[in-house]
Amino acid sequence: xxxxxxxxxxxxxxxxxxxxxxxxxxxxxxxxxxxxxxxxxxxxxxxxxxxxxxxxxxxxxxxxxxxxxxxxxxxxxxxxxxxxxxxxxxxxxxxxxxxxxxxxxxxxxxxxxxxxxxxxxxxxxxxxxxxxxxxxxxxxxxxxxxxxxxxxxxxxxxxxxxxxxxxxxxxxxxxxxxxxxxxxxxxxxxxxxxxxxxxxxxxxxxxxxxxxxxxxxxxxxxxxxxxxxxxxxxxxxxxxxxxxxxxxxxxxxxxxxxxxxxxxxxxxxxxxxxxxxxxxxxxxxxxxxxxxxxxxxxxxxxxxxxxxxxxxxxxxxxxxxxxxxxxxxxxxxxxxxxxxxxxxxxxxxxxxxxxxxxxxxxxxxxxxxxxxxxxxxxxxxxxxxxxxxxxxxxxxxxxxxxxxxxxxxxxxxxxxxxxxxxxxxxxxxxxxxxxxxxxxxxxxxxxxxxxxxxxxxxxxxxxxxxxxxxxxxx
Amino acid sequence: xxxxxxxxxxxxxxxxxxxxxxxxxxxxxxxxxxxxxxxxxxxxxxxxxxxxxxxxxxxxxxxxxxxxxxxxxxxxxxxxxxxxxxxxxxxxxxxxxxxxxxxxxxxxxxxxxxxxxxxxxxxxxxxxxxxxx
Numbered sequence: 234x235x236x237x238x239x240x241x242x243x244x245x246x247x248x249x250x251x252x253x254x255x256x257x258x259x260x261x262x263x264x265x266x267x268x269x270x271x272x273x274x275x276x277x278x279x280x281x282x283x284x285x286x287x288x289x290x291x292x293x294x295x296x297x298x299x300x301x302x303x304x305x306x307x308x309x310x311x312x313x314x315x316x317x318x319x320x321x322x323x324x325x326x327x328x329x330x331x332x333x334x335x336x337x338x339x340x341x342x343x344x345x346x347x348x349x350x351x352x353x354x355x356x357x358x359x360x361x362x363x364x365x366x367x368x369x370x371x372x373x374x375x376x377x378x379x380x381x382x383x384x385x386x387x388x389x390x391x392x393x394x395x396x397x398x399x400x401x402x403x404x405x406x407x408x409x410x411x412x413x414x415x416x417x418x419x420x421x422x423x424x425x426x427x428x429x430x431x432x433x434x435x436x437x438x439x440x441x442x443x444x445x446x447x448x449x450x451x452x453x454x455x456x457x458x459x460x461x462x463x464x465x466x467x468x469x470x471x472x473x474x475x476x477x478x479x480x481x482x483x484x485x486x487x488x489x490x491x492x493x494x495x496x497x498x499x500x501x502x503x504x505x506x507x508x509x510x511x512x513x514x515x516x517x518x519x520x521x522x523x524x525x526x527x528x529x530x531x532x533x534x535x536x537x538x539x540x541x542x543x544x545x546x547x548x549x550x551x552x553x554x555x556x557x558x559x560x561x562x563x564x565x566x567x568x569x570x571x572x573x574x575x576x577x578x579x580x581x582x583x584x585x586x587x588x589x590x591x592x593x594x595x596x597x598x599x600x601x602x603x604x605x606x607x608x609x610x611x612x613x614x615x616x617x618x619x620x621x622x623x624x625x626x627x628x629x630x631x632x633x634x635x636x637x638x639x640x641x642x643x644x645x646x647x648x649x650x651x652x653x654x655x656x657x658x659x660x661x662x663x664x665x666x667x668x669x670x671x672x673x674x675x676x677x678x679x680x681x682x683x684x685x686x687x688x689x690x691x692x693x694x695x696x697x698x699x700x701x702x703x704x705x706x707x
Numbered sequence: 708x709x710x711x712x713x714x715x716x717x718x719x720x721x722x723x724x725x726x727x728x729x730x731x732x733x734x735x736x737x738x739x740x741x742x743x744x745x746x747x748x749x750x751x752x753x754x755x756x757x758x759x760x761x762x763x764x765x766x767x768x769x770x771x772x773x774x775x776x777x778x779x780x781x782x783x784x785x786x787x788x789x790x791x792x793x794x795x796x797x798x799x800x801x802x803x804x805x806x807x808x809x810x811x812x813x814x815x816x817x818x819x820x821x822x823x824x825x826x827x828x829x830x831x832x833x834x835x836x837x838x839x840x
Contacts, residue, residue, distance in 0.1 A: 487794065491765070494792035495721045498814040502727035505817040509734035533814055540794045 354453035379425035431460040470565045481664045483543040490536045501529045552587040562599040580622040588696045598669040602635040602692045609639030638689040712738040714758030720766040745769035754783040759827045764791040786827035
């Protein structure tokens with residue numbers, strides 16, 4: 234009913250003075266028809282049942298309210314009609330009044346009970362008194378804060394915060410209250426015994442019929458567990474990123490070392506060849522050649538030490554469920570995926586056997602493939618679906634596929650994809666896929682890529698099933 | 708005189724490494740031929756042609772390990788010395804395990820390489836003698 238009123242009210246403003254009354258009547262009829270409780274042409278006097286009369290009364294009130302709102306109708310007309318109706322319904326109204334009272338009592342009782350039983354802390358602040366005292370707090374609020382009823386009621390709400398509470402947040406709350414606005418935020422709180430807890434806090438002003446703020450109602454929820462879980466995820470992500478960074482650096486140094494060792498090999502060989510060619514002759518040339526050889530060996534030593542410094546930690550192999558690992562990894566970058574407005578789908582074969590692998594290393598591979606796919610889909614907004622599939626390729630091998638609907642791989646890049654330092658990204662190092670491939674190969678598998686027939690690319694890798702240890706020399 | 712020179716084949720995808728090692732080994736009086744890939748080596752040198760192979764491990768196409776396997780599988784008794792610029796902890800062990808004479812980390816010292824080549828040719832002779840028995 235209220236909704237109808239809201240919809241209809243603006244229409245009234247369009248109505249001209251002269252036919253206003255007629256319009257209002259039409260409005261009223263419309264309301265009646267809409268409610269389905271009254272039909273046109275039915276005599277009002279024939280409505281006997283209480284319910285119908287009640288409805289009638291509501292319509293009357295509704296109509297009256299509409300009329301009053303419009304402010305265009307003379308009260309005389311109203312009163313005349315109201316008077317007549319009231320006479321007819323006098324007795325019913327009495328009964329209705331009693332029913333309503335009973336109903337209202339029940340409502341209040343249920344609402345009070347609900348507030349007592351809810352697991353969220355609820356408190357009410359009197360906004361009319363200068364020190365903003367708490368006038369009500371439910372049991373959950375007491376157990377949450379550790380303060381008893383006596384310690385809470387009548388006290389200024391802000392005094393309940395421990396002295397270590399973030400003052401900026403407290404100031405923010407005060408600010409909202411001064412501006413008679415609602416507040417929503419998360420903050421670190423302290424129980425009476427000093428124990429920390431994270432809470433999500435919502436405070437909203439309660440207004441009287443004139444719109445003046447009389448109270449504030451606050452709801453406080455303990456989010457410590459949720460926060461802890463988020464922190465754990467954050468920590469895991471940091472760990473993985475660190476490992477990835479160190480891995481990249483190690484791989485970078487190893488590749489660099491390789492590239493430098495080749496010319497050093499040539500230089501040493503030439504110098505030694507020249508030494509032999511001029512053996513017993515040209516002492517000055519011999520001396521120079523020896524210096525070349527010494528410095529070549531010095532450079533070799535620098536590389537050797539660098540390699541030692543960034544020696545990759547030995548992988549630890551443990552039996553793992555690849556599906557679980559995929560879920561854990563995706564959780565680490567879920568926000569990343571959501572922010573980019575991408576959708577990730579799974580087709581995981583639940584009957585896969587465990588594989589022996591290094592958790593962190595394999596997570597690194599998955600993370601690399603997923604973030605590559607996300608980047609490939611960044612260009613166009615209509616490509617947004619990422620599919621991760623696990624399947625049993627044959628009895629001895631499981632396969633993991635990361636399929637995107639992005640830009641795909643240009644034919645000329647296909648061969649170089651897994652090479653060190655090859656990248657198609659502006660800020661890429663060109664290490665990700667080459668590291669991923671060497672990890673998969675260390676697990677006895679293969680990492681490959683192909684373009685999908687429709688759009689995007691699929692990276693897929695295999696891992697053998699019955700393998701206790703990967704060959705250490707790969 | 709020329710026919711008495713020991714033959715050495717160098718397979719390395721790095722052109723300058725090939726050239727430099729060739730220059731160096733020639734000062735030790737070896738007859739040296741270089742190849743930039745295992746394929747070009749197999750194409751040019753018959754299995755029964757004598758000569759020690761100095762083989763790089765990391766190469767596109769057939770890598771060192773695969774090349775060595777192919778040699779063994781073909782029944783050839785050719786001596787192989789692995790060389791690599793990549794740091795590989797147990798490459799030396801693995802090299803011996805797969806039937807090679809040894810492994811040398813780049814940059815390779817000339818004398819060390821020659822010593823190993825000499826061991827290789829001695830081994831080959833021993834093997835032949837052993838087989839004849």
